[in-house]
Amino acid sequence: MGRIGDLLTPDIIVAHVRDVTVEMLRARRIRAVICDLDNTLVPWRSDDIAREITGWLLGLRAEGIGVCIASNTRHTSRLERLAAQMGIFHVPGNAAKPRRRGLRIALSLLGVPPSDTAMVGDQLFTDILAGNRLGLTTILVNPLTPREFIGTKIISRTAERIVLRGPRKRAL
Ligand SMILES: [Mg+2]
Known part of the structure; x- marks a missing residue:
């Protein structure tokens, strides 16, 4: 598919962030994870941090793997609150993915180079594109819920289906 296609291709596809295991990260020498918020860590516009997310974060912390949220949300107080809770x-503020600036800020907060970092998210045209542009290991997850911004639902998801040329990973 060429360069644009490569930039839209995740390195790894899993069903859920919990499937991004310490073993998987270690095998690729990844020491930090930049994570999308909505429909990756919490349902769209929700404040519910599921127990499995808390458990996943604890597992990473125990291994010294840092995590930083990079979200395109406009609701920055909610972002701050959720990050603090986690x-x-x-x-x-708004990470403006697929631009690289926000992810560069994340790398500096985490203190790691792109080669040692994974980007995890549910959208090809923001999360995966931004991560690939910066040379991170990119991991696509299924959206936690079908609820999302109308533009995402109609335009981005349709284009994602064309680029991915098939179904996403089924939930395990
Ligand atoms: Mg998302």
Whole structure:
């Protein structure tokens, strides 16, 4: 598919962030994770931090793997609150993915180079594109819920289906 296609291709596809295991990260020498917020860590516009997310974060912390949220949300106070509740870093304000600036801020907060970092998210045209542009290991997850911004639902998801040329990973 060429360069644009490569930039839209995740290195790894899993069903859920919990499937991003310490073993998987270690095998690729990844020491830090930049994570999307909505429909990756919490349902869209929700404040519910599921127990499995808390457990996943604890597992990473136990191994010294840092986590930083990079979100395109406009609701920055909610972003700050959720990051504090999860005990992880966040890129202040709107990370403006697929632009690289927000992820560069995340790398500096985490103190790691791109080669040692994974980007995890549910959208090809923001999360995966931004991560690939910066040379991170990119991991696509299924959206936690079908609820999302109308533009995402209609335009981005349709284009994602064309680029991915098939279904996403089924939930395990
Ligand atoms: Mg998302």
